[in-house]
Amino acid sequence: xxxxxxxxxxxxxxxxxxxxxxxxxxxxxxxxxxxxxxxxxxxxxxxxxxxxxxxxxxxxxxxxxxxxxxxxxxxxxxxxxxxxxxxxxxxxxxxxxxxxxxxxxxxxxxxxxxxxxxxxxxxxxxxxxxxxxxxxxxxxxxxxxxxxxxxxxxxxxxxxxxxxxxxxxxxxxxxxxxxxxxxxxxxxxxxxxxxxxxxxxxxxxxxxxxxxxxxxxxxxxxxxxxxxxxxxxxxxxxxxxxxxxxxxxxxxxxxxxxxxxxxxxxxxxxxxxxxxxxxxxxxxxxxxxxxxxxxxxxxxxxxxxxxxxxxxxxxxxxxxxxxxxxxxxx
Amino acid sequence: xxxxxxxxxxxxxxxxxxxxxxxxxxxxxxxxxxxxxxxxxxxxxxxxxxxxxxxxxxxxxxxxxxxxxxxxxxxxxxxxxxxxxxxxxxxxxxxxxxxxxxxxxxxxxxxxxxxxxxxxxxxxxxxxxxxxxxxxxxxxxxxxxxxxxxxxxxxxxxxxxxxxxxxxxxxxxxxxxxxxxxxxxxxxxxxxxxxxxxxxxxxxxxxxxxxxxxxxxxxxxxxxxxxxxxxxxxxxxxxxxxxxxxxxxxxxxxxxxxxxxxxxxxxxxxxxxxxxxxxxxxxxxxxxxxxxxxxxxxxxxxxxxxxxxxxxxxxxxxxxxxxxxxxxxx
Ligand SMILES: Nc1ncnc2c1ncn2[C@@H]1O[C@H](COP(=O)(O)OP(=O)(O)O)[C@@H](O)[C@H]1O
Ligand code: SF4
Ligand SMILES: [Mg+2]
Numbered sequence: 151x152x153x154x155x156x157x158x159x160x161x162x163x164x165x166x167x168x169x170x171x172x173x174x175x176x177x178x179x180x181x182x183x184x185x186x187x188x189x190x191x192x193x194x195x196x197x198x199x200x201x202x203x204x205x206x207x208x209x210x211x212x213x214x215x216x217x218x219x220x221x222x223x224x225x226x227x228x229x230x231x232x233x234x235x236x237x238x239x240x241x242x243x244x245x246x247x248x249x250x251x252x253x254x255x256x257x258x259x260x261x262x263x264x265x266x267x268x269x270x271x272x273x274x275x276x277x278x279x280x281x282x283x284x285x286x287x288x289x290x291x292x293x294x295x296x297x298x299x300x301x302x303x304x305x306x307x308x309x310x311x312x313x314x315x316x317x318x319x320x321x322x323x324x325x326x327x328x329x330x331x332x333x334x335x336x337x338x339x340x341x342x343x344x345x346x347x348x349x350x351x352x353x354x355x356x357x358x359x360x361x362x363x364x365x366x367x368x369x370x371x372x373x374x375x376x377x378x379x380x381x382x383x384x385x386x387x388x389x390x391x392x393x394x395x396x397x398x399x400x401x402x403x404x405x406x407x408x409x410x411x412x413x414x415x416x417x418x419x420x421x422x423x424x425x426x427x428x429x430x431x432x433x434x435x436x437x438x439x440x441x442x443x444x445x446x447x448x449x450x451x452x453x454x455x456x457x458x459x460x461x462x463x464x465x466x467x468x469x470x471x472x473x474x475x476x477x478x479x480x
Numbered sequence: 481x482x483x484x485x486x487x488x489x490x491x492x493x494x495x496x497x498x499x500x501x502x503x504x505x506x507x508x509x510x511x512x513x514x515x516x517x518x519x520x521x522x523x524x525x526x527x528x529x530x531x532x533x534x535x536x537x538x539x540x541x542x543x544x545x546x547x548x549x550x551x552x553x554x555x556x557x558x559x560x561x562x563x564x565x566x567x568x569x570x571x572x573x574x575x576x577x578x579x580x581x582x583x584x585x586x587x588x589x590x591x592x593x594x595x596x597x598x599x600x601x602x603x604x605x606x607x608x609x610x611x612x613x614x615x616x617x618x619x620x621x622x623x624x625x626x627x628x629x630x631x632x633x634x635x636x637x638x639x640x641x642x643x644x645x646x647x648x649x650x651x652x653x654x655x656x657x658x659x660x661x662x663x664x665x666x667x668x669x670x671x672x673x674x675x676x677x678x679x680x681x682x683x684x685x686x687x688x689x690x691x692x693x694x695x696x697x698x699x700x701x702x703x704x705x706x707x708x709x710x711x712x713x714x715x716x717x718x719x720x721x722x723x724x725x726x727x728x729x730x731x732x733x734x735x736x737x738x739x740x741x742x743x744x745x746x747x748x749x750x751x752x753x754x755x756x757x758x759x760x761x762x763x764x765x766x767x768x769x770x771x772x773x774x775x776x777x778x779x780x781x782x783x784x785x786x787x788x789x790x791x792x793x794x795x796x797x798x799x800x801x802x803x804x805x806x807x808x809x810x
Contacts (some may be wrong), residue, residue, distance in 0.1 A: 173596035374595045375536055376648060377570030380562075386596075387585050410645070466632040467586060 173443035227437035247422030251407035258349035260363035268358025288351030297417035314419035401457035484511035491548035519703030538600035574649035593631035602650035639670035711767035718792025
């Protein structure tokens with residue numbers, strides 16, 4: 151078990167190193183930050199000086215090693231745009247994105263799982279078929295369309311909820327939370343529903359089809375034959391057996407929620423990492439872009455690890471050396 | 481009316497399909513006395529499993545009981561609401577299915593599955609139920625039961641899992657067990673052990689058994705009475721000695737072509753030319769007539785009803801004389 155986790159950690163390191171390399175090299179060739187920073191009328195000498203100050207005159211491998219070395223010490227360099235440490239920018243923006251992604255994923259699960267269970271159990275009922283049809287819309291509607299429709303309805307039309315921003319925030323340690331003020335919560339609603347829509351539909355459809363599959367299994371029939379209550383059969387035995395795929399998808403979706411919050415954050419001007427990235431791209435702010443990508447890959451790596459560990463917690467067949475060891479006693 | 485534990489009267493199981501209604505079990509009647517072992521034999525597709533499923537109230541839709549009654553200790557159970565019937569399942573009628581590898585929920589310890597079943601039906605505490613679970617595992621021949629109770633299904637071999645399934649079927653002391661081909665999926669070497677176990681346990685607990693199998697050898701060794709099914713009907717039913725040694729129905733005689741041994745069922749069935757008709761093509765008159773060496777005109781027109789011949793009932797026109805004689809004597 152411990153060996154397994156270690157092995158996974160080493161794999162993860164390699165993955166992240168690769169991502170860092172790709173990100174860094176990609177951005178090194180896409181544009182010239184100096185042109186942006188120095189301005190139109192700077193002389194060639196000023197430009198060369200700036201290039202040297204930024205370390206851009208050094209050969210690529212040296213710059214990459216310096217970047218990775220910095221990352222390992224928690225130094226992500228300075229933003230070209232406003233010369234603040236990248237780490238500070240990230241720390242400032244991280245809470246907004248995490249709160250958005252977590253609330254969207256929680257919403258997707260809280261709504262998607264019960265609806266999926268219901269539809270799996272009553273697949274021919276009118277309500278189940280209606281949910282199934284609506285979920286198709288949820289899957290196929292692009293995020294920005296969902297966002298704009300919601301803004302039109304609830305902000306422009308009804309005037310209930312703010313169309314952009316995070317509302318009032320409260321600082322707890324270094325974490326700037328929007329969850330403790332009314333305006334913060336109200337501001338969170340539309341973006342998280344927008345971000346959750348696709349996941350919700352996906353989770354619902356997945357749970358539904360997994361439930362239908364599991365309910366056909368022999369052990370469900372046997373559980374009924376033992377006279378267990380419907381509740382125990384449906385939730386204790388059936389639902390639990392659908393968890394492995396649901397957790398996989400939820401994990402990946404949470405990663406995507408963080409990574410692709412870019413669209414939602416842009417639509418709602420949500421001051422998170424996605425918006426930071428979009429601004430960085432416009433400015434060829436290489437340290438910020440590279441750090442963002444490394445951070446996202448770090449999220450995915452952690453999520454994958456957590457998902458794998460959850461498999462172990464759920465499915466005893468994957469565990470070696472459970473009680474009584476691996477033996478298939480005869 | 482009688483002292484029968486289970487009484488099945490004119491049971492009919494049908495599947496509505498697009499191309500008309502399929503009648504898979506057609507007007508069968510039999511009873512099981514307390515503590516009695518009724519063997520049910522017949523080729524695959526004869527309707528044995530559906531009969532068992534109808535008794536425990538777990539026919540899978542669209543299959544349904546189209547006519548007839550099922551009585552347990554004189555009380556009709558075929559028309560009970562789901563929740564009422566649920567309380568009977570496991571508590572008064574236990575079930576054992578064919579494949580022990582898929583009968584148990586892979587995610588739960590075997591002990592937890594037994595405890596859950598016990599506590600569903602009996603007012604025992606967790607600790608009492610656990611003790612009972614360990615005793616039961618011991619009783620079904622699982623060594624170091626106190627330890628094995630905490631193991632997961634995948635840690636048991638097929639034969640051991642079937643023992644766990646038997647413990648589960650017996651754990652609330654039902655009066656009747658419906659065992660549907662409990663050894664078919666097992667290694668030939670373990671089949672006899674499992675049959676012996678079922679036989680011993682049911683004798684000790686005074687549990688009646690409906691033992692479904694296509695193995696005449698098992699029936700000969702285990703059952704008190706035997707019902708021979710063919711194309712959804714009972715061809716012959718009576719005390720096992722009479723049916724085995726003095727088969728009356730031409731189909732039974734074909735089955736008895738050789739004195740069977742456990743595991744050799746397939747060969748013996750092949751001794752009868754042809755195969756059982758599909759549900760969509762059951763011939764008029766006696767369903768067996770196309771394969772029957774003794775068929776005569778009437779067999780192709782009129783359907784034979786069970787006729788009492790000595791201790792057995794035989795659905796065959798050859799024995800109409802016997803009925804006539806009986807009528808004269810009566
Ligand atoms: N869901 C179903 N739809 C249509 N026919 C079915 C269905 N389930 C079973 N049958 C038919 O019912 C008949 C009896 O099946 P079964 O009781 O399982 O036979 P046995 O257990 O004796 O082998 C078979 O001919 C089978 O084709
Ligand atoms: S009724 Fe006729 S066809 Fe059917 S078993 Fe008897 S003799 Fe054969
Ligand atoms: Mg069967």
